[in-house]
Amino acid sequence: MNTRRHTADVVVVGGGIIGLAIAWRLARAGVGVTVCDDRPGRGASWVAAGLLAPVTEVHPGEDARPFLALALAAAERWPAFAAELEACSGSGVDLRLTGTLVVAADDDDRRALGAIVAFQRNVGLRVEQLDRAACRRLEPLLHPRIRGGAHVPGDHAVDNRLVVHALCRAAERAGVEFVTERVTGVVTSGGRLTGVRLRTGGDRAVGAVVVATGADTARLALPPGCVPPVRPVKGQVLRLEAPDPRGRPARPVRGLVAGRSVYVVPRSGAEVVVGATVEERADPHPTAGGAHELLDAALAVLPGLAEARLAEVSAGVRPATPDHAPVLGSTPVEGLVLAVGHHRNGVLLAPVTAELVAGWIVEGRMGDLDGRLPGADAFSLARFA
Amino acid sequence: MNTRRHTADVVVVGGGIIGLAIAWRLARAGVGVTVCDDRPGRGASWVAAGLLAPVTEVHPGEDARPFLALALAAAERWPAFAAELEACSGSGVDLRLTGTLVVAADDDDRRALGAIVAFQRNVGLRVEQLDRAACRRLEPLLHPRIRGGAHVPGDHAVDNRLVVHALCRAAERAGVEFVTERVTGVVTSGGRLTGVRLRTGGDRAVGAVVVATGADTARLALPPGCVPPVRPVKGQVLRLEAPDPRGRPARPVRGLVAGRSVYVVPRSGAEVVVGATVEERADPHPTAGGAHELLDAALAVLPGLAEARLAEVSAGVRPATPDHAPVLGSTPVEGLVLAVGHHRNGVLLAPVTAELVAGWIVEGRMGDLDGRLPGADAFSLARFA
Numbered sequence: 001m002n003t004r005r006h007t008a009d010v011v012v013v014g015g016g017i018i019g020l021a022i023a024w025r026l027a028r029a030g031v032g033v034t035v036c037d038d039r040p041g042r043g044a045s046w047v048a049a050g051l052l053a054p055v056t057e058v059h060p061g062e063d064a065r066p067f068l069a070l071a072l073a074a075a076e077r078w079p080a081f082a083a084e085l086e087a088c089s090g091s092g093v094d095l096r097l098t099g100t101l102v103v104a105a106d107d108d109d110r111r112a113l114g115a116i117v118a119f120q121r122n123v124g125l126r127v128e129q130l131d132r133a134a135c136r137r138l139e140p141l142l143h144p145r146i147r148g149g150a151h152v153p154g155d156h157a158v159d160n161r162l163v164v165h166a167l168c169r170a171a172e173r174a175g176v177e178f179v180t181e182r183v184t185g186v187v188t189s190g191g192r193l194t195g196v197r198l199r200t201g202g203d204r205a206v207g208a209v210v211v212a213t214g215a216d217t218a219r220l221a222l223p224p225g226c227v228p229p230v231r232p233v234k235g236q237v238l239r240l241e242a243p244d245p246r247g248r249p250a251r252p253v254r255g256l257v258a259g260r261s262v263y264v265v266p267r268s269g270a271e272v273v274v275g276a277t278v279e280e281r282a283d284p285h286p287t288a289g290g291a292h293e294l295l296d297a298a299l300a301v302l303p304g305l306a307e308a309r310l311a312e313v314s315a316g317v318r319p320a321t322p323d324h325a326p327v328l329g330s331t332p333v334e335g336l337v338l339a340v341g342h343h344r345n346g347v348l349l350a351p352v353t354a355e356l357v358a359g360w361i362v363e364g365r366m367g368d369l370d371g372r373l374p375g376a377d378a379f380s381l382a383r384f385a
Numbered sequence: 386m387n388t389r390r391h392t393a394d395v396v397v398v399g400g401g402i403i404g405l406a407i408a409w410r411l412a413r414a415g416v417g418v419t420v421c422d423d424r425p426g427r428g429a430s431w432v433a434a435g436l437l438a439p440v441t442e443v444h445p446g447e448d449a450r451p452f453l454a455l456a457l458a459a460a461e462r463w464p465a466f467a468a469e470l471e472a473c474s475g476s477g478v479d480l481r482l483t484g485t486l487v488v489a490a491d492d493d494d495r496r497a498l499g500a501i502v503a504f505q506r507n508v509g510l511r512v513e514q515l516d517r518a519a520c521r522r523l524e525p526l527l528h529p530r531i532r533g534g535a536h537v538p539g540d541h542a543v544d545n546r547l548v549v550h551a552l553c554r555a556a557e558r559a560g561v562e563f564v565t566e567r568v569t570g571v572v573t574s575g576g577r578l579t580g581v582r583l584r585t586g587g588d589r590a591v592g593a594v595v596v597a598t599g600a601d602t603a604r605l606a607l608p609p610g611c612v613p614p615v616r617p618v619k620g621q622v623l624r625l626e627a628p629d630p631r632g633r634p635a636r637p638v639r640g641l642v643a644g645r646s647v648y649v650v651p652r653s654g655a656e657v658v659v660g661a662t663v664e665e666r667a668d669p670h671p672t673a674g675g676a677h678e679l680l681d682a683a684l685a686v687l688p689g690l691a692e693a694r695l696a697e698v699s700a701g702v703r704p705a706t707p708d709h710a711p712v713l714g715s716t717p718v719e720g721l722v723l724a725v726g727h728h729r730n731g732v733l734l735a736p737v738t739a740e741l742v743a744g745w746i747v748e749g750r751m752g753d754l755d756g757r758l759p760g761a762d763a764f765s766l767a768r769f770a
Contacts, residue, residue, distance in 0.1 A: 238673070240673050274673075285694045286694065286695045287691060287692060287693060287694055287695055288623070288625050288659075288680055288683070288684065288690050288691055288692075288693050288694075288695050289684065289690075289691025289692060290695070291676060291680060291695050292677070292680035292681065292684055292691065295673055295676060295677035295680065296677065296681070298673070299673065299674065299677055305673050305674075306672065306673055306674025306677065307672060307673075307674060308672060308673050309670045309671065309672055309673075310671045310672055310673050310675070310676050310698050313695050313698065
């Protein structure tokens with residue numbers, strides 16, 4: 001029997017942006033941390049576009065207040081988080097505080113956008129409605145037939161792949177150990193957490209486990225009562241290269257195009273990311289239909305992108321929950337902590353998730369982000385009970 | 386001075402399907418052959434879809450008779466060529482003698498297709514017009530709104546990448562030497578051919594040179610009066626994977642969609658190739674607009690392909706001539722032979738090109754493909770003088 005055993009204070013299962021941010025924060029608080037992932041940073045975090053969108057991700061009909069509080073606190077923290085991450089890793093993350101332009105392609109889209117804007121304002125978000133001419137002044141590359149739009153000064157973007165690189169480097173520098181193996185389950189004995197099981201067969205003894213496995217959570221064997229209701233939602237994304245700055249929008253552009261949503265996210269360099277499909281599927285393969293849907297909508301909004309090089313077509317799987325908010329914190333098994341279900345907002349929510357989860361592990365209590373959260377258990381697993 | 390010198394009977398400049406087929410044939414005739422290419426088989430031959438289409442590539446308005454005779458002779462030779470190539474290389478090429486279905490997406494397309502079919506029949510080609518129901522009986526995956534079409538029993542397809550592999554292997558087995566360097570020019574002395582110049586600086590003395598450089602011909606320094614009028618025509622191609630046979634068409638399908646042409650070429654395996662854009666450009670980069678155009682047209686014809694995995698987006702550059710027929714045979718410099726300008730038909734024309742060019746080199750005369758060609762100089766450089 002393979003009884004290879006190691007000890008670490010905390011094992012973080014899953015090395016996406018969420019797991020990496022938690023591991024980095026714990027390590028800086030003096031905790032011994034191991035991250036287990038067979039392909040760290042190469043899941044949904046890698047495919048994502050890097051939108052930091054507390055406003056444009058909030059839609060009418062959702063009970064959005066707890067999520068919105070979390071998202072706004074997250075957006076507020078991003079500039080300091082990015083600066084700290086860049087300083088600790090020695091590498092840039094291309095955070096661009098440009099705001100986001102939202103546009104409507106036809107009259108139905110304009111009406112739908114109007115309703116969204118009214119709702120967003122109603123919950124206290126800053127959104128400035130713009131007519132067609134104002135949209136085109138802000139973004140001359142827009143299709144002339146765009147019907148109107150809105151400017152959202154608080155929605156930004158970061159290069160998520162650079163964030164992955166920087167988090168890996170900063171975590172390593174802070175002493176985090178990386179084990180590039182998949183964890184198949186959490187091991188308990190008499191109802192108490194004892195460790196994690198690696199795919200290669202060995203168990204690893206550990207004091208606490210943070211589950212940050214995103215859409216792969218269903219593959220992880222968890223004790224009864226500790227399984228978060230996470231389902232896979234596939235998203236396809238294109239990466240274009242537009243070397244001429246005149247061929248790229250100046251800021252993220254979200255389009256409503258015949259009822260479909262598309263976003264176009266420029267980087268400081270030539271890259272322009274186009275996302276994302278929303279499919280109730282679990283496979284990570286880009287499809288002809290997905291690429292067609294994205295190109296159709298993106299070119300309807302920014303026709304000049306037709307000339308851009310199509311550099312990559314990829315797909316990732318997001319971890320969605322029934323209320324579209326994450327599951328953060330304790331489970332019925334002591335020492336087993338969840339940080340999953342970030343759906344479309346994993347990049348945005350990484351700093352606050354790290355703060356909350358590390359707080360729970362280090363101080364034994366979830367913080368409230370300086371009073372920004374409605375309640376400490378708004379994101380608990382118990383809300384689904 | 387770098388005066389590294391080698392001798393070979395013949396240097397074939399360019400290791401695409403044309404150059405490889407010529408080299409293989411010459412080697413089997415006992416000629417010492419060297420193929421020079423920095424990326425053999427990785428140009429337009431690699432991007433191509435592998436259509437063997439003497440009929441559906443012929444359109445009204447072209448003085449098509451010499452080209453058509455060449456193309457029909459080529460199509461006739463393909464089954465024997467493929468069998469011989471498979472035997473000599475020990476690897477398959479997936480030649481599928483299924484015929485091709487051509488379909489029209491709207492009424493204008495149907496009228497345009499009717500005119501093409503009438504022209505094709507008028508020049509003696511076998512084309513069978515089909516109504517909508519007959520099209521869908523032949524290919525149940527067709528979009529229900531397809532207006533009508535035609536069956537072309539003589540147009541087939543081969544896996545061009547397997548052909549490249551097999552030609553490389555067969556050529557090597559026949560004794561062809563491969564030099565993976567780019568040739569920058571042909572060297573003459575006193576008006577006589579003496580060799581080729583490699584990019585790394587060395588010259589290679591040689592008795593004869595076959596120029597098979599496709600769209601790269603303009604980059605090759607050729608003696609005055611020996612430069613064929615070849616221009617680059619970019620083509621973008623998608624490769625899909627449809628593992629379920631019920632998700633793939635049974636034979637190549639060409640669509641006329643709102644005036645645009647698209648083809649969908651299934652392999653025996655899961656691969657389905659979608660091509661091709663026609664752009665007067667020389668860069669080999671796939672673009673957002675190119676992929677959109679192909680997906681838009683392909684999904685209008687075969688909507689079920691939306692579920693197929695998008696495995697590759699690529700672009701190649703075809704060598705076009707003013708009359709869209711190749712340039713084969715002698716130049717004013719003795720021993721300098723051309724085999725360029727195959728435009729959209731390089732795969733189809735490889736066997737006859739090899740036969741004609743090897744005949745010229747070995748026997749000092751261009752053949753007429755058993756009397757099929759109108760005249761030996763129908764494809765000469767001199768026709769452009």
